[in-house]
Amino acid sequence: MVIVFRVDSSTQIGSGHLMRCLTLAGQLQKKKNAEIIFICRNLEGNLSNLVKTHGYKLILLPAVDIFVSKLDGYAKWLTVPQDYDAYETVQQLKDLSPVDYIVVDSYAIDKKWEIQIRPYVNKIMVIDDLANRKHDCDILLDQNFFLNKESRYNDLVPNNCELFLGPKYALLREEFYEAQKCLRKRTGKVCNILVFYGGSDLTNETSKAVRALISLDLADVTADIIVGEGNLNKDAIRNLCSRYKFLRYHEQVNNMAEFMNQADLMLGAGGTTTWERHFLKLPAIVTVVADNQLQGTIDCAKAGIVTYIGEAKNVTVTMLCHAVKKAIGKE
Numbered sequence: 340m341v342i343v344f345r346v347d348s349s350t351q352i353g354s355g356h357l358m359r360c361l362t363l364a365g366q367l368q369k370k371k372n373a374e375i376i377f378i379c380r381n382l383e384g385n386l387s388n389l390v391k392t393h394g395y396k397l398i399l400l401p402a403v404d405i406f407v408s409k410l411d412g413y414a415k416w417l418t419v420p421q422d423y424d425a426y427e428t429v430q431q432l433k434d435l436s437p438v439d440y441i442v443v444d445s446y447a448i449d450k451k452w453e454i455q456i457r458p459y460v461n462k463i464m465v466i467d468d469l470a471n472r473k474h475d476c477d478i479l480l481d482q483n484f485f486l487n488k489e490s491r492y493n494d495l496v497p498n499n500c501e502l503f504l505g506p507k508y509a510l511l512r513e514e515f516y517e518a519q520k521c522l523r524k525r526t527g528k529v530c531n532i533l534v535f536y537g538g539s540d541l542t543n544e545t546s547k548a549v550r551a552l553i554s555l556d557l558a559d560v561t562a563d564i565i566v567g568e569g570n571l572n573k574d575a576i577r578n579l580c581s582r583y584k585f586l587r588y589h590e591q592v593n594n595m596a597e598f599m600n601q602a603d604l605m606l607g608a609g610g611t612t613t614w615e616r617h618f619l620k621l622p623a624i625v626t627v628v629a630d631n632q633l634q635g636t637i638d639c640a641k642a643g644i645v646t647y648i649g650e651a652k653n654v655t656v657t658m659l660c661h662a663v664k665k666a667i668g669k670e
Contacts, residue, residue: 340371340372340373340374340439340440341373341374341376341435341437341438341439341440342364342367342371342373342374342375342376342438342439342440342441342442343376343377343378343432343435343438343440343441343442343460344360344363344364344375344376344377344378344441344442344444345378345379345428345441345442345443345444345445345448346360346377346379346442346443346444346445347379347380347382347385347416347417347445348379348382348384348385348386348387348538348569349382349383349384349385349416349569350382350383350384350539350541350569350571351382351383351384351415351416351539351541352382352416352539353537353538353539353541353567353569354386354537354538354539354567354569355537355538355610355611355612356444356445356466357379357386357387357389357390357444358389358512358538358611359444359466359482359510359611360377360442360444360466361389361390361393362510362511362512363442363466363510364377364393364395365393365512365513373439374396375395375396376395376396376397376398376435377390377395377396377397377398378398378400378428378431379397379398379399379400380399380400380401380402380417380418380419380424381399381400381401381402382402382418383402384539384569386538386568386569387399398431400424400427400428400431402418403418403419403423404418406418406419406420406423413445413446413447414447415447416445416446416447417445417447417448421447421448421449421451421452422451422452422455424448424452425451425452425455425456426455428456429455429456429459432456432459432460433459436459437461438459438460438461439460439461439462440460440461440462440463440464441456441460441462441463441464442464442465442466443463443464443465443466443476444465444466444467446467446469446631449472449473449474450472450473450474450475453465453474453475453476454475457475462477462478463475463476463477463478464476464477464478464479464480465478465479465480466479466480466481467479467480467481468481468482468483468631468635469631470491470492470495472495473494473495473496474495474496474500475497476496476497476500477497477499477500477501478500478501478502478503479492479496479500479501479502479503480503480504480508480510481502481503481504481505482503482505482506482508482509482510482611482614483505483506483613483614483635484505484506484613484635484638484639484642484644485634485635485638486638486641486642488504488505489504491504492504506614506617509614509618510611511614511615511618512596514594514595514596514597515596515615515618515619517596518596518597518599518600518619519618519619521600522600522619522620523600523601525603525620528603529557529560529603529604529666529667530559530560530561530603531560531561531562531563531601531602531603531604532552532560532561532562532563532602532603532604532605532606532663533562533563533565533598533599533601533602533604533605533606533607533621534548534549534552534562534563534564534565534605534606534607535564535565535566535595535598535605535606535607535612536548536606536607536608536626536628537567537607537608537610537612537628538567538568538569538570538591539567539569539570539571540566540567540570540572540608540628541571541628542628542651542652543572544608544626544628544651544654545564545566545570545572545576546572546575546576546579547654547655547656547659548564548606548659549562549564549576549579549580549586550579550656551656551657551659551660551663552585552586552663553579553583553586554656554660555660555663555664557585557663557667560585561585561586561587562585562586562587563587563589563598563601563602564576564580564586564587564588564589565589565590565592565595565598566588566589566590566591567590567591568590568591570590573590576588577590595615596615596619599615599616599619599621600619600621602621603622604621604622604623604624604663604666604667605621605622605623605624606623606624606626606659606663607623607624607625607626608625608626608627608628608629608632609625609626609627609628609629609632609633609635609636609639609645610628610629610631610632613625613635613636613639613644613645616645617644622646622666623645623646624645624646624648624659624662624663624666625639625640625645625646625647625648626648626649626650626651626654627647627649627650627651628650628651633650646662646666648662
């Protein structure tokens with residue numbers, strides 16, 4: 340069985356789409372003995388090297404700059420028009436034929452791209468959580484929590500499309516299942532705080548969180564500050580953390596589940612990490628750092644899954660201080 344993934348990562352996109360595809364690839368290789376191939380565009384700040392680290396074949400589509408100024412919205416993430424990307428992808432699929440499945444994880448791709456790909460694959464699977472465009476796919480996965488999840492994709496997918504909706508289908512790495520086996524029982528007392536706002540953290544929420552923790556001057560509390568390789572502010576964050584013994588700086592870790600299991604409270608973003616935290620029963624104070632996280636995070640807050648304090652553009656150090664103090668029972 341040959342399964343191809345079409346997914347990108349970059350400074351702008353972040354690493355979440357690639358990471359969840361790597362998780363799915365691992366399960367498919369293990370359970371289906373599948374041959375796994377990734378097609379990624381060589382974008383600035385990409386983490387496509389992780390594909391090779393996991394032992395999968397990587398095909399890099401070339402970076403192209405001439406189209407970007409003519410694109411808007413999520414189309415800028417792809418950096419090229421859909422039909423151009425589809426053409427380049429088809430050229431690769433011809434050499435890989437027969438392809439049993441192609442898994443597509445991109446907010447910039449929709450039915451137009453999928454129709455062009457259709458003749459070269461047996462089935463198309465889409466990973467999405469926006470529900471804002473039509474797809475020509477056989478399977479759609481949306482692992483996020485929405486109060487209207489059963490109706491979100493009405494009229495957006497073919498009638499025979501198989502839908503996998505909700506957190507019970509969350510793509511969690513094996514480390515989280517291992518961590519759950521030895522899940523630490525939390526007493527409610529906060530001794531360790533984990534800070535992680537995604538691989539890129541374009542709005543620099545990590546710095547806000549670090550400054551908030553410093554100003555709170557919490558006795559007997561340690562904090563693990565994790566940033567991704569693509570974080571443009573990582574040097575400044577590292578230098579700030581180095582001045583305080585209770586702050587421990589980490590970069591591009593591969594044992595996130597271990598850090599979550601050790602923590603009593605987390606400061607982070609919405610998105611995929613929501614289900615990693617929830618799976619390990621880790622309370623979280625959440626800032627929305629991208630538009631696609633907003634409705635899901637609001638719905639999660641209504642269901643009591645997270646404490647939501649606002650969108651990045653509105654969240655201040657003072658707001659974080661109040662939220663942390665409330666979470667630890669000091670306000």
